[in-house]
Amino acid sequence: MDxxxxxxxxxxxxxRKRIEGHARAYGLDFFDTVFEVLKFDEINMVAxxxxxxxxxxxxxxxxxxxxxxxxxxxxxxxIYEMVINNDPSYAYLLESNADVDQKLVMxxxxxxxxxxxxxxxxxxxxxxxxxQMANHATRVRRYQDKLGVEMVEDxxxxxxxxxxxxxxxxxxxKRRADRSARDEEPERKMAVGFKTEREYMREYINxxxxxxxxxxxxxxxxxxxxxxxxxxxRDVLLFLLENAPLERWEHDVLSIVREEAYYLAPQGQTKIxxxxxxxxxxxxxxxxxxxxxxxxxxxxDHHSGTLATSPGQLNPYKLGVELWRDVEDRWNKGRxxxxxxxxxxxxxxxxxxxxxxxxxxxxxxxxxxxxxxxFIDEFLTLEFAVDQKLFTFGYDEKHQRWEIRDREFRKxxxxxxxxxxxxxxPVIAVEDGNHENRxxxxxxxxxxGVDLKLDYARDTLRxxxxxxxRPVNLVTRVEGRGMLFHFDGKxxxxxxxxx
Amino acid sequence: xxLKIKQDHxxxxxxxxxxxxxxxxxxxxxxxMLGKKGKDFVTIPVPTIDxxxxxxxxxxxxxxxxxxxxxxxPLSPQEADxxxxxxxxxxxxxxxxxxxxxxxxxxxxEELALPRIEPxxxxxxxxxxxxxxxxxxxxxxxxxxxxxxYKQALKRQIASGSYNWRRPVIVPYxxxxxxxxxxxxxxxxxxxxxxxxxxxxxSMGDEQKEIVRxxxxxxxxxxxxxxxxxxxxYVIHDAVAREVDRQTFFHTRESGGTMISSAYxxxxxxxxxxxxxxxxxxxxxxxxxxxxxxxxxxxxxxELLSEKILPAVNLFAYGQxxxxxxxxxxxxxxxxxxxxxxxxxLSEIADKDAIYASIKTFLGSGR
Numbered sequence: 035m036d037x038x039x040x041x042x043x044x045x046x047x048x049x050r051k052r053i054e055g056h057a058r059a060y061g062l063d064f065f066d067t068v069f070e071v072l073k074f075d076e077i078n079m080v081a082x083x084x085x086x087x088x089x090x091x092x093x094x095x096x097x098x099x100x101x102x103x104x105x106x107x108x109x110x111x112x113i114y115e116m117v118i119n120n121d122p123s124y125a126y127l128l129e130s131n132a133d134v135d136q137k138l139v140m141x142x143x144x145x146x147x148x149x150x151x152x153x154x155x156x157x158x159x160x161x162x163x164x165x166q167m168a169n170h171a172t173r174v175r176r177y178q179d180k181l182g183v184e185m186v187e188d189x190x191x192x193x194x195x196x197x198x199x200x201x202x203x204x205x206x207x208k209r210r211a212d213r214s215a216r217d218e219e220p221e222r223k224m225a226v227g228f229k230t231e232r233e234y235m236r237e238y239i240n241x242x243x244x245x246x247x248x249x250x251x252x253x254x255x256x257x258x259x260x261x262x263x264x265x266x267x268r269d270v271l272l273f274l275l276e277n278a279p280l281e282r283w284e285h286d287v288l289s290i291v292r293e294e295a296y297y298l299a300p301q302g303q304t305k306i307x308x309x310x311x312x313x314x315x316x317x318x319x320x321x322x323x324x325x326x327x328x329x330x331x332x333x334x335d336h337h338s339g340t341l342a343t344s345p346g347q348l349n350p351y352k353l354g355v356e357l358w359r360d361v362e363d364r365w366n367k368g369r370x371x372x373x374x375x376x377x378x379x380x381x382x383x384x385x386x387x388x389x390x391x392x393x394x395x396x397x398x399x400x401x402x403x404x405x406x407x408x409f410i411d412e413f414l415t416l417e418f419a420v421d422q423k424l425f426t427f428g429y430d431e432k433h434q435r436w437e438i439r440d441r442e443f444r445k446x447x448x449x450x451x452x453x454x455x456x457x458x459x460p461v462i463a464v465e466d467g468n469h470e471n472r473x474x475x476x477x478x479x480x481x482x483g484v485d486l487k488l489d490y491a492r493d494t495l496r497x498x499x500x501x502x503x504r505p506v507n508l509v510t511r512v513e514g515r516g517m518l519f520h521f522d523g524k525x526x527x528x529x530x531x532x533x
Numbered sequence: 534x535x536l537k538i539k540q541d542h543x544x545x546x547x548x549x550x551x552x553x554x555x556x557x558x559x560x561x562x563x564x565x566m567l568g569k570k571g572k573d574f575v576t577i578p579v580p581t582i583d584x585x586x587x588x589x590x591x592x593x594x595x596x597x598x599x600x601x602x603x604x605x606x607p608l609s610p611q612e613a614d615x616x617x618x619x620x621x622x623x624x625x626x627x628x629x630x631x632x633x634x635x636x637x638x639x640x641x642x643e644e645l646a647l648p649r650i651e652p653x654x655x656x657x658x659x660x661x662x663x664x665x666x667x668x669x670x671x672x673x674x675x676x677x678x679x680x681x682x683y684k685q686a687l688k689r690q691i692a693s694g695s696y697n698w699r700r701p702v703i704v705p706y707x708x709x710x711x712x713x714x715x716x717x718x719x720x721x722x723x724x725x726x727x728x729x730x731x732x733x734x735x736s737m738g739d740e741q742k743e744i745v746r747x748x749x750x751x752x753x754x755x756x757x758x759x760x761x762x763x764x765x766x767y768v769i770h771d772a773v774a775r776e777v778d779r780q781t782f783f784h785t786r787e788s789g790g791t792m793i794s795s796a797y798x799x800x801x802x803x804x805x806x807x808x809x810x811x812x813x814x815x816x817x818x819x820x821x822x823x824x825x826x827x828x829x830x831x832x833x834x835x836e837l838l839s840e841k842i843l844p845a846v847n848l849f850a851y852g853q854x855x856x857x858x859x860x861x862x863x864x865x866x867x868x869x870x871x872x873x874x875x876x877x878x879l880s881e882i883a884d885k886d887a888i889y890a891s892i893k894t895f896l897g898s899g900r
Contacts, residue, residue, distance in 0.1 A: 079538040088537075096545030097582065099538045100630075187544070194584050343599045352599070427608050428595035436608040439595065450597045460587055485593040493585035508587075 042069055046127065049137055056323045057144040061398065062315065064147035065161075066122040069140065071129050077116075078102040080126055084298075085118045086167045090174035090290070091183075092190055115312075117143045119150040119301065121161035134329035138336060141319040145312030148401075153307075155300035155405050158205040163297055170290045177283045189284055193291040195497040198459045199270035200295050202303065222256065225249040266463035266478065271295070273464045278501050288501070302457050306406045310354015313340060314397075317355070348450075356422060361400060361413050362393035383417075407454045414450070416443045424450075452482070460486060465509070475502045479510035486510055495521040545582075549630050550640060552579050557644045561751060561892065562885045575637060579628045638758035641751065645892065648899030650759045650847075663715045672712025681711040725760035725814040725847075727752065728803060730796040732821030734771040735788045736858035744854050744882055745820045746783050751892050752818065760814060766803060770796035772826070776803075792826045793819075793863065794833040801837060804845050815846040818895070823853045823861035831863065835870040843874055848900045850878040852891055876900055 042050060050069060057064070072080065082099035083089040117125040125143040127136050150156050160166055178186045225248035227240030267273045271292040275285060301308065317337060325333055341352045364370055368388030377383055400409065423441075426449045430437045440446070461480040469476035475498070479486060491508060498521075499506045505522040509531060516532035553560065560577065598608065632640075641647065668681055686705035690696040696703075731737070731745055757763045767782035768774055771789035774796040800817050808815050825831050843849055853864040864879055871877050878898055880891040 075536065079536055082538055082541075091537075091541055091544070093541055093544040093548055093582075094584070095538060096541035096543070097628075099542050100545060183544070191584060195586060198586050198588070348597055348599060422599055423601065424597060424599055425602070425604070426595060427598050429592040433607070438598070438602045438604050438606045438608055440604055446597055449595065453594070453596060458589075460589060462587055479587070484589045487588055487590040490585040491587055494587050497585065 042071065045133070046071065046136060049133065050140055053137060053140040053319060053324055054144065056319045057141065057148075057315065060315070060318065061394075062144055062148040063151060064123070064144055065120075065151050067117075067143060067147050068122050068124050069127055069143075070124065071127045073129050075103065077126055077128050081116055085116045085124075085126075086164060088164075088168035088171045090167075090171045090190070091178065092187060094194075115139050115142050115146075117146045118164060119156060119159055119161070119297075120164045121151075123147040123150065124164060132332065134325070134332045135336060137324050137329075138316055138320060138333060141316035141324065142312045144319075145315035146308060148315075149304070149308050149311050152402050153300075153304060153405075154206075154403055155304050159297050159300060167294070170294070173286060173290065177287065181283065186283075186287065189287055190291065192497040192500055193271075193288050195494050196271060196274075196501070197291055197295045198457070199462055200272075200292060200299065201268035202299055202457050202459075204269055205296065223252045225252060262467040263464055266465050268461070268463045270462065270464055270477065273467070274501055277467055279503055280501065284501075299457060300405075303405050303407075303454075306350045306354040306357070306454075307401065307404065307409050308354070309350045310356075310358050311401055313351045313355040314358045353422070357409070357413055357418065358397055360415070360418050362397050364393075365396035366391055366393035368392075407451060410447070410450055410454065414447055419443045419446055452484075460484075462508075469507060472504070474505045474507060476507045476509065479508060481511040485512055488512070491519060492521070492526050495519060495526070499523055548582055549579055549628075549632075550636070552582065553577060553630075553632065553637075554640050554644050557640065558889050561641075561747070561889045563747075573633050573635075574631045575634065576629050577632050577637075579630050582628065634754050635758055638754045641755060641892075642758070645889075645897070647755065647893070647896050650756070650899055661717045661719050664718045665713050666716045667714045668711050669714040670708070670711060672714060676713040678711045678713055682709055685709040685711055723760050723814065724762050724764070724812060725756060725816065726764040726766060726808050727756060728766045728768060728800050728815070728817045729782065730768040730770065730774075730800060730817065730819040731782065732771070732791055732793070732796075732824075733769045733785050733787050734791045734824070735786070736791075736822050736824055736856050737786075737854070738856060741820075741822060741854040741856050742783055744885060744888060745852070747885070747888055748820070748852060748882075748892065748895075749818070751888075752816075752895065755892075755896050756816065768796050768799055768803075770799075774799040790826050791821070791824050792830050793821065794830050794837060797834055797837045797842065801841050804842070810845045816848055816850070817842065817846055818850045818852070820852045820854055821863065822856040822858065823863040824858070825863050831866050835866065838867075838877075839871050839874070843871070843876060846876065848876050848878060848895075848898060850880070850895045852895070853879075853881045855881065855883045 046069070054067075078099055080087055081102055082095045089095060115125070117123060123143075123146075125139070125147075127139060131139070150159075174186060174190070225245045227236075227245050227248065230236055230239050262277065263273060271288065274280070275288055275292070280288065320333055320337075341349065341355070343349050343352055366389075367386055368374070368390040369383075369386050374383070374386060377386070400413075404412070420443070424446045425441045426439045426446055427436055428439045429435075461482070462477050463480070464475065465478040466474075466476040468474070477498075491510070495506050495508055505520060507521075508519045510517055510519070515530060518529055518531035520527045520529075556579075602608075642649075668678060682705050683703060686703045686709040687696070689706070689709060690703060729745075729749055731742075753763070753765065765779070767777050767779055769777055769782055769785055769787075770791070770793065771787040772792045772795065776799065777785065796819065804810075804815055804817075825834070838849065851864065851867060853861060855861065861881075864881060867877075867879055872879060876898070878895045880894040882888060882891045
């Protein structure tokens with residue numbers, strides 16, 4: 035027996051072995067997983083820290099803890115699952131839960147760990163993050179001891195305010211050339227015009243005006259290269275790390291916040307898939323293998339609790355698991371491809387079954403190569419949207435209330451994708467680090483139909499200013515008009531402007 | 534695993550305290566903002582402590598949902614809590630925080646720069662209490678300590694060799710018996726009583742009473758911080774005074790005239806019969822709209838106050854609530870006659886905004 039697992043009581047250890055066996059038999063492929071049994075206040079603490087037993091000190095964890103402990107006191111929430119993307123993975127069991135709950139949690143957890151291990155979005159994540167987080171905690175504590183709690187915490191607040199300004203695609207593409215190539219200062223390129231062998235023809239082939247124009251173009255190109263950043267930089271935090279006048283400890287704290295943001299990002303970008311996947315597997319393992327007859331009622335109760343929907347929200351567990359099942363079903367029956375798509379007989383489509391049995395294979399493939407955006411884009415079908423009764427909603431100014439807007443498939447899907455793109459965050463990039471040639475920072479929001487929340491935007495600019503230490507600007511659109519928001523350290527101002 | 538979170542939690546509570554302090558004026562003016570919960574806690578709604586981000590406005594964004602309904606149907610009940618669901622904004626939460634009354638009093642004290650109250654006659658006001666402190670070989674049977682007696686007998690039997698482990702019967706002798714003993718411990722007792730008096734004649738409207746209600750909440754909170762056993766008594770008066778319970782105090786409306794002296798007489802009776810100044814800190818608070826029946830009665834009030842009441846109390850406070858009917862004369866008369874006495878606090882409360890300042894006047898003397 036692995037010594038790490040001896041801390042599980044024998045009873046839970048047996049359950050664990052059984053569930054793990056079932057999971058592996060189904061083909062799930064996961065890191066070794068360590069389960070820890072915690073009391074309710076301990077589990078609330080770990081949950082407040084986002085699953086990590088060791089985080090840097092910050093009040094927002096305390097706030098989360100207060101919220102969670104209250105929820106527990108009032109009997110509103112019992113945290114059922116918490117699992118860390120780490121190798122080995124760590125997951126937590128609430129001591130007071132009944133065996134049937136522990137089984138469910140374990141099955142669910144193995145689903146998550148399989149997803150962490152295999153999905154491409156997680157490939158770049160640090161699998162020793164548990165230790166890394168503890169290191170971060172130590173570093174921040176050291177700064178606090180030296181500089182005072184308030185000062186450091188205050189700075190963390192500011193960094194956190196900017197934490198969503200990272201490049202969510204960066205881990206998967208190469209955005210810029212390697213450093214060494216960039217650092218050389220290029221010589222000024224001189225216009226040479228077209229080549230000619232004959233000296234006397236030169237002035238005719240390359241008249242002075244032409245050379246001048248060419249020189250201008252070359253200079254402009256060079257200037258553009260000198261511009262900081264060369265291209266709009268989506269990783270605003272990185273830009274600040276490289277260019278803002280930060281003290282060493284500030285630099286370190288900012289890089290900690292950035293590192294954690296990048297680590298956590300894929301979990302947000304695969305929420306629907308990941309929760310759906312884990313739910314799919316817990317329900318499969320529980321109903322087909324692990325449930326005792328006496329446990330069925332409790333299981334059904336808790337399972338349906340996880341999948342409950344309310345009109346104003348999408349439950350990622352529900353949407354996810356239904357989509358996975360739909361994909362499996364379609365590939366089992368062969369309801370895909372040209373022939374199926376072109377069939378326009380409703381009855382025929384409904385009864386379509388080629389008995390291919392490819393479902394299981396397909397979902398394992400999908401869990402490897404997709405994230406929420408591509409998953410929804412590719413597999414959310416018209417039939418599915420109708421079956422699941424999906425709709426879009428919006429705020430109605432006239433009635434001062436939220437209303438159902440539309441059930442049209444195209445719009446529902448578009449809205450859903452829009453909400454998931456870029457992690458549901460506005461796309462904001464550094465446009466210029468020397469705006470107006472005064473060392474001001476200019477950020478640009480790529481407006482895609484949804485306005486920013488302006489009071490938040492102003493507060494965020496204030497925080498940005500405290501890092502950049504020169505005036506900061508944000509260009510965005512408000513109600514269809516281009517606006518530039520400016521904060522100079524004392525006052526906010528705004529004016530009409532287009533990028 | 535030790536709970537490291539305690540430190541973060543404490544930091545969070547500090548921030549909450551700061552928020553409450555910042556908004557104290559607002560809370561002081563609006564009694565309803567404080568939901569009282571249990572005996573020692575109030576629940577305070579604190580505006581969310583949030584870290585701002587660049588993010589989408591919820592109204593501008595909308596979202597995708599699931600369920601029944603036709604386009605145009607309201608989406609209710611709209612739950613603001615999104616807890617990280619895809620794209621759904623969290624909205625503006627109000628965070629409800631439990632704060633103990635002691636903590637609240639501290640915040641009030643810090644923000645208003647209130648001096649701590651030195652309980653009067655601390656040395657004189659002494660009560661004794663029995664405390665069981667030890668064990669002795671003699672005492673009344675009712676205080677016999679079974680376990681110690683048994684142990685003693687066991688020890689003796691073992692020592693004398695009469696203990697038989699096969700048949701472990703322990704028989705205590707007279708000398709084995711042990712009894713609890715006690716000591717008399719003097720405890721400085723700091724008892725306090727607040728006597729609220731209010732004019733309920735026709736000219737005091739609901740708004741005026743609301744002001745009194747809010748003031749009394751803060752006064753209670755502050756005094757309770759300093760006195761463990763705080764009693765409150767309520768007296769209402771028009772032309773005659775009577776003692777009532779809290780509920781009646783705030784909800785009675787009479788139509789008669791006003792004779793303030795009647796209330797002072799009743800208060801004086803209470804003090805003399807129940808709260809001798811040797812062992813009680815006494816706080817009479819009187820609220821009215823400043824109308825009194827006659828100059829004669831006012832003279833009688835001043836006389837009662839300066840000769841009988843003031844020597845017997847820590848602080849006499851009079852709050853004059855402005856009303857469209859009252860003349861507001863009474864406070865002027867009081868100011869003239871006894872305004873210079875150091876245990877008198879007089880305050881005019883024009884509206885709810887003035888509550889804050891008037892609390893400071895009342896409690897700022899540190900008496």
